[in-house]
Amino acid sequence: MMTWGAVVVAAGRGTRMRAGENKPYLLLGGRPVLAHTLDAFERCPAVASIVVIAAPGEEARAAELVRAEGFHKVTSIETGGRERQQSVFAGLSALDTDGVLVHDAARPFVTSAHIESCCRAAQAHGASALAVPVKDTIKVSDGKGFIVDTPDRSTLWSVQTPQAFSRIELIEAHRRAQSGGTPATDDAMLLERMGRKIAIVVGDYTNFKITTPEDLLLAEMLLTRRHGEKSRDD
Numbered sequence: 001m002m003t004w005g006a007v008v009v010a011a012g013r014g015t016r017m018r019a020g021e022n023k024p025y026l027l028l029g030g031r032p033v034l035a036h037t038l039d040a041f042e043r044c045p046a047v048a049s050i051v052v053i054a055a056p057g058e059e060a061r062a063a064e065l066v067r068a069e070g071f072h073k074v075t076s077i078e079t080g081g082r083e084r085q086q087s088v089f090a091g092l093s094a095l096d097t098d099g100v101l102v103h104d105a106a107r108p109f110v111t112s113a114h115i116e117s118c119c120r121a122a123q124a125h126g127a128s129a130l131a132v133p134v135k136d137t138i139k140v141s142d143g144k145g146f147i148v149d150t151p152d153r154s155t156l157w158s159v160q161t162p163q164a165f166s167r168i169e170l171i172e173a174h175r176r177a178q179s180g181g182t183p184a185t186d187d188a189m190l191l192e193r194m195g196r197k198i199a200i201v202v203g204d205y206t207n208f209k210i211t212t213p214e215d216l217l218l219a220e221m222l223l224t225r226r227h228g229e230k231s232r233d234d
């Protein structure tokens with residue numbers, strides 16, 4: 001049985017938000033986005049510990065949020081880097097678990113059930129990533145404004161986080177990437193380059209990444225709807 005820790009990356013700059021505010025601290029239903037994200041990991045029985053990656057200068061802010069919300073599984077706050085890849089790497093050696101779940105703080109609708117499914121799939125297949133089938137028809141452009149290809153949609157998936165790996169293997173993948181190659185926009189990509197097969201765990205479209213102001217609006221609507229459903233159930 002593997003032990004699991006989570007690296008929650010919250011060190012982005014949020015340049016696509018109008019406010020220019022780092023997204024993890026924007027309020028969603030009156031609480032920071034990061035607090036919603038950490039809820040699922042704190043509640044998930046499979047997760048033993050959590051490392052939060054904060055932007056340089058925001059470590060105290062992250063620590064205060066963790067303290068105020070009482071997130072007992074958070075064992076450390078580490079400082080992130082310029083690119084997401086560097087931020088993830090900063091968290092890997094702060095854990096001592098066999099397995100690691102990497103998750104974007106900007107995806108607050110992750111559920112404990114999906115985290116558990118990622119752990120199970122990684123335990124069975126070595127690595128896993130939550131993903132949803134692509135809904136639109138995707139085109140490849142020539143970079144000059146013209147379409148050059150239409151990939152077969154039935155093979156396309158929009159990958160999310162969490163993504164689950166052997167921690168030692170992910171450290172090795174990051175080390176190799178540091179010696180060259182194009183920056184990876186997710187961690188699965190680094191393992192793919194080493195020939196590792198990543199199991200797809202079918203996720204949920206609601207686990208979207210808050211990237212632009214419209215996403216925050218959608219997130220508010222979804223949260224209001226969920227609160228409404230919960231109070232009807234209680």
Ligand SMILES: Nc1ccn([C@@H]2O[C@H](COP(=O)(O)OP(=O)(O)OP(=O)(O)O)[C@@H](O)[C@H]2O)c(=O)n1
Pocket residue numbers: 009010011012013014015016017023024053080081082083084085087088103104105106107209210211
């Ligand atoms: N140097 C970075 C860049 C990103 N992230 C984190 O990676 C996740 C996904 O990245 P994204 O939201 O796209 O990045 P941001 O830098 O936050 O936003 P943008 O690219 O719009 O500036 C976010 O939770 C973000 O905080 C990080 O920890 N360190």
Ligand SMILES: C[C@](O)(CO)[C@H](O)COP(=O)(O)O
Pocket residue numbers: 084104158159160161185186187209
């Ligand atoms: C990891 C990720 O969320 C998977 O969809 C995504 O690739 C993050 O990339 P971004 O460029 O930092 O949005």
